[in-house]
Amino acid sequence: MTGVLAQAAQGAPGEVVGSTAEFWVFVVTAVVALWTGVSVIVLRNAVHAALMLVINFFAIAVLYAVLEAQFLAVVQIIVYAGAIMVLFLFVLMLLGITSETRFTERVRGQRTAAVLLGVALLVLLVGAGAGPYLGSDAICPAQAGSGDLCVGLQARNNNGNVAGVGRLLFTTYMWPFEVTSALLVIAALGAMVLGKRHRADEDVTDRPPDSAGALDDDEDTDVEAAGVRGELVAAGDDRPPGREERP
Amino acid sequence: MSGVPVGWYIALSAALFTTGLVGVLVRRSVVVMFMCIELMLNSVNLALITFSRVHGNLDGQVLSFFVIVVAAAEVTVGLALIVNLFRLMGSTDADDPDRLRS
Numbered sequence: 356m357t358g359v360l361a362q363a364a365q366g367a368p369g370e371v372v373g374s375t376a377e378f379w380v381f382v383v384t385a386v387v388a389l390w391t392g393v394s395v396i397v398l399r400n401a402v403h404a405a406l407m408l409v410i411n412f413f414a415i416a417v418l419y420a421v422l423e424a425q426f427l428a429v430v431q432i433i434v435y436a437g438a439i440m441v442l443f444l445f446v447l448m449l450l451g452i453t454s455e456t457r458f459t460e461r462v463r464g465q466r467t468a469a470v471l472l473g474v475a476l477l478v479l480l481v482g483a484g485a486g487p488y489l490g491s492d493a494i495c496p497a498q499a500g501s502g503d504l505c506v507g508l509q510a511r512n513n514n515g516n517v518a519g520v521g522r523l524l525f526t527t528y529m530w531p532f533e534v535t536s537a538l539l540v541i542a543a544l545g546a547m548v549l550g551k552r553h554r555a556d557e558d559v560t561d562r563p564p565d566s567a568g569a570l571d572d573d574e575d576t577d578v579e580a581a582g583v584r585g586e587l588v589a590a591g592d593d594r595p596p597g598r599e600e601r602p
Numbered sequence: 603m604s605g606v607p608v609g610w611y612i613a614l615s616a617a618l619f620t621t622g623l624v625g626v627l628v629r630r631s632v633v634v635m636f637m638c639i640e641l642m643l644n645s646v647n648l649a650l651i652t653f654s655r656v657h658g659n660l661d662g663q664v665l666s667f668f669v670i671v672v673a674a675a676e677v678t679v680g681l682a683l684i685v686n687l688f689r690l691m692g693s694t695d696a697d698d699p700d701r702l703r704s
Binding site for chain 2: 381388395396404408411415427431435438439452465480486487489523527531541
C-alpha cells in the first residue's frame, strides 16, 4: 500500500519519496482512532461504546495497511471487527446491559486520579518512546540508504505480505504457532464449560417460570426487567434465603 | 509536509494505550472494561507493526498475529466469565463481586 502511495507521490514533481498521501491518511485515521477511543470510555451506553470500538478497529486496520502489513489489516477486520465485536455485542444484547446503573465511585477521587495517572503515563511514553523520532529525519522512506533501519520490508514483501508472514510463521515460529492452536482449543473448551448451565438456586436467569414469564411481554420489557433487577438488588441487600444455610 | 515520522505512530499507539488504561480504571461495567483491554492490545499491536517496519523485517507482524490470537482466546473465556458473573450477581458492575463466597 505504501509502495502504491509512494509511487503516486513520485509522479508529482519535486516530491520526496515519503508521500503526502501517507501523511494525510495518517492524520485522518489517527484523529478517528483517538476520537473513537475516547468515546469508548466516555459514552454511557455500552452498545454505543462497542460500536465506537468497531470504528476504532477499522481505523487501526487502515494504519496497518499503510505500514505495509496488509495481511494483518485484513485479519484485524475479520477477527476483531468481525468476530470479537460480534461476540461482545452478543453478550451485551443477551444480558440486556445497556448503561451503567451506578455513577458513584467507591474510592473517592478515583476518576481524577485515573485521568491524572493516564496523562502522566502518556507524557512518559511519548517523551521516552516517541520523542526522539518525531522529527522529519525519522521518516522511513527518506532514510532509505542512510541507515540500516526502515529498509528491507519491501524486499521481504516481494512475494506478497501473506507469503512473507506465512513463511516466517511456519519456519521460525513453528512451535509457538502449534502452541497457539492448543491455546485456542483450550479456550473453546473453557468457554463451553463456563457457559454450561448449572441449575442452582442463586442463578438469577434461571428463575421459575412465573417470574420469567413476565419478561416475555413485548411491551414494557424494560420496565419489567428493571423491576426484576431492582428486586434482585433489594434481595441482595438482605441476603436471600438459601445463602444463609451455607456454612 | 511529507511522510510520517515513526515517532507519530508510536505516539498514537501510546495515546490509545493510555485511553484504554484510563478506561479500565474509570469504568465500572465489566464489559466496557474488557473492551478497553482490547483497545490496549490493539495499541500494542500498532507499535509492534511500526517497529516491524522500522527494522525492515516481518517478525513484529508475526508477534502481532500471535497477540491477535491470544486476544481472541481471552475474549472467549472472558465473556463466558462475564455471563456467569451476571447470572450470579444480576449485574456486571465490577464493584458488586466483593465477597470471596456468596
